[in-house]
Amino acid sequence: MNRTRTFVALWSWAVIGFLNLPILMIMVLSFSAGEYLSFPLPGLSLRWYQGFFGSDRWIEATFNSFEIAFAVMVGATVLGVAASFGLTRGRLPGSAMVLATLNVPIIVPGIVSAVAFYFFFSRFGLIGSKNAIILAHTALATPLVVINVATALRSFDIDLERAARSLGASRWRAFWHVTRPGIQPAILSGALFAFLLSFDELVVAVFIGGAGTTTLPMRMWNSLRDEIDPTVAAISTLLIVLSAILIFGASLVGKRAPVSAPSRTL
Numbered sequence: 001m002n003r004t005r006t007f008v009a010l011w012s013w014a015v016i017g018f019l020n021l022p023i024l025m026i027m028v029l030s031f032s033a034g035e036y037l038s039f040p041l042p043g044l045s046l047r048w049y050q051g052f053f054g055s056d057r058w059i060e061a062t063f064n065s066f067e068i069a070f071a072v073m074v075g076a077t078v079l080g081v082a083a084s085f086g087l088t089r090g091r092l093p094g095s096a097m098v099l100a101t102l103n104v105p106i107i108v109p110g111i112v113s114a115v116a117f118y119f120f121f122s123r124f125g126l127i128g129s130k131n132a133i134i135l136a137h138t139a140l141a142t143p144l145v146v147i148n149v150a151t152a153l154r155s156f157d158i159d160l161e162r163a164a165r166s167l168g169a170s171r172w173r174a175f176w177h178v179t180r181p182g183i184q185p186a187i188l189s190g191a192l193f194a195f196l197l198s199f200d201e202l203v204v205a206v207f208i209g210g211a212g213t214t215t216l217p218m219r220m221w222n223s224l225r226d227e228i229d230p231t232v233a234a235i236s237t238l239l240i241v242l243s244a245i246l247i248f249g250a251s252l253v254g255k256r257a258p259v260s261a262p263s264r265t266l
Contacts (some may be wrong), residue, residue, distance in 0.1 A: 023240060030233040037230050048234040058231070061219035065199050068130060068215060072137040072198035077191045079138070080145025087146070088153040099150070105140045113140065114207040121208055128210025136208060137198040144197065145190030152186035192246055200239070 025039070033043030052058050087099050105113060117136045118127065126132040156179065164174040180187075202217040209218060216235070223229045 026233050027237045027240065029230065030237040032230055032233070034230070037228055037233060048230045049238075051231050052234050052238075055231075058216075058219060058235070061214050061216045064130070064213060065216040068133055068137065068213075069195045069199040071134045072141055073191050073195040075134070075138040076141040076145050076194040077187065080142045080190055080194075081149050081187060083142070083146050084149035084153055088150050089158075099146070102143045102146055104143075106143050110201075110203040114204045117204055118207045127208055128213060130213050132208045133205055133213060133215070136204050137201060138194075140201070140204070141194035141197045144193040145187075148186040148190035148193070149183060152183040156182050192249075196243060196246065 028041070029037055029039065030048060031044050031046070032038070032041045033045035033047065034041065083102065113136075117132070117139075121127055121132045121136070126135075160178050160182070161174050164178045165171070169177070200217060202215075202221055205213075205215050205218050206221065209215065214222075216239075220232050220235060223232055
């Protein structure tokens with residue numbers, strides 16, 4: 001048994017290392033002192049990180065991505081939480097079919113969604129605006145919030161909320177003081193996934209974005225298409241670190257928060 005466990009552990013770490021090897025390679029290349037991406041490295045340097053932080057184009061694209069992603073996170077979280085309550089607590093006929101329909105944006109290939117968004121927003125003259133990207137990304141990110149929150153609501157003890165209502169709490173106070181703490185990790189996880197989806201999304205942004213709405217992934221794509229700029233490796237490393245920090249933060253709040261007794265909370 002000990003040998004089997006050791007073999008499984010070694011094999012698991014080998015698979016993890018194999019899957020993460022390209023990421024590690026990009027991180028190593030970001031410290032290259034050469035003019036082009038090459039391995040082995042001709043030397044070590046931070047020049048490409050300095051080039052990123054010293055470039056107005058890159059910084060503007062980064063701020064655009066953060067602005068759009070934050071708006072998408074807020075919108076998708078509000079819509080996703082409301083939809084989750086309607087699907088799990090309401091008496092909507094065919095709620096299972098509605099939930100399956102909400103998952104369509106996750107299943108449909110990105111290029112198909114991008115073309116659909118393009119023809120839809122072109123009818124309203126929104127192509128090339130941030131609002132179009134925000135709305136499109138919100139439609140793509142909302143199902144992620146619904147999946148997380150709906151799952152948490154199904155496992156939440158509804159009797160706690162009923163007890164709060166029986167003690168005189170309004171529906172809103174019962175939600176805020178009793179239900180919300182119990183499903184808060186799911187809400188935060190859904191919001192995080194919505195933020196990351198919008199921040200990293202490229203295909204839809206390319207189709208419906210414009211010169212004034214260039215996001216960081218769009219700028220990276222243009223840089224790789226025109227020339228192989230090692231600055232992309234530095235930016236990729238920063239994005240990997242950012243994603244790791246956010247995911248680690250989500251894991252910290254992933255532990256279910258204890259719910260206080262309604263009689264003490266209200």
